[in-house]
Amino acid sequence: MPWELRQALLFVHIVLAIIWVGGILFIGWGAFPAVRKMTFVRQRDVLQALMQWSHKFLTGSGVGVIMSGILLGTVFGPIDQWRNLWKTRYGHIWLAALIIGAVTLLWGLFIGYRQSLKVLAHVELWQQADSGDKKPLLNDLTKVALFESVEVIGFMALIVLMVLF
Numbered sequence: 734m735p736w737e738l739r740q741a742l743l744f745v746h747i748v749l750a751i752i753w754v755g756g757i758l759f760i761g762w763g764a765f766p767a768v769r770k771m772t773f774v775r776q777r778d779v780l781q782a783l784m785q786w787s788h789k790f791l792t793g794s795g796v797g798v799i800m801s802g803i804l805l806g807t808v809f810g811p812i813d814q815w816r817n818l819w820k821t822r823y824g825h826i827w828l829a830a831l832i833i834g835a836v837t838l839l840w841g842l843f844i845g846y847r848q849s850l851k852v853l854a855h856v857e858l859w860q861q862a863d864s865g866d867k868k869p870l871l872n873d874l875t876k877v878a879l880f881e882s883v884e885v886i887g888f889m890a891l892i893v894l895m896v897l898f
Contacts, residue, residue: 739809746801753794754888756787757841768891773862773870781853788846795838804830823898830894837887848880 764783768776806812806827818824851871852858862870 749797
């Protein structure tokens, strides 16, 4: 029975990872480019609603990935002593994945998301862009993209680590 539970947990872990990574990448590479065809004020409304609706869902998926990863490495995995973290290849990769996953989630939660909301809340900036002065908004959106790219780098690092397992 423990093997079946481990496999079920691994399935949940993978599905949650797909939701977390895929959801964030969809917003950045799917939704954001699609709304660019709208007026700037309409873009703001759509992006703000999308961010606020998806934030809790994607954060929950990220937490689920991290928690299931902890269980897969400890309760259902080979890390049963502290020494296994420091003296085994599995322990090194698992600990690196845990740290990168946690930092990626916290960065998205407290830095990327807040930076995005800050720009979305600046209504005058979006109205100014609709009136023809796009440069200030585009500068702020470039900063948001740079902040959010940290999450993408974290996801890429996690994928590399998972391939190493």
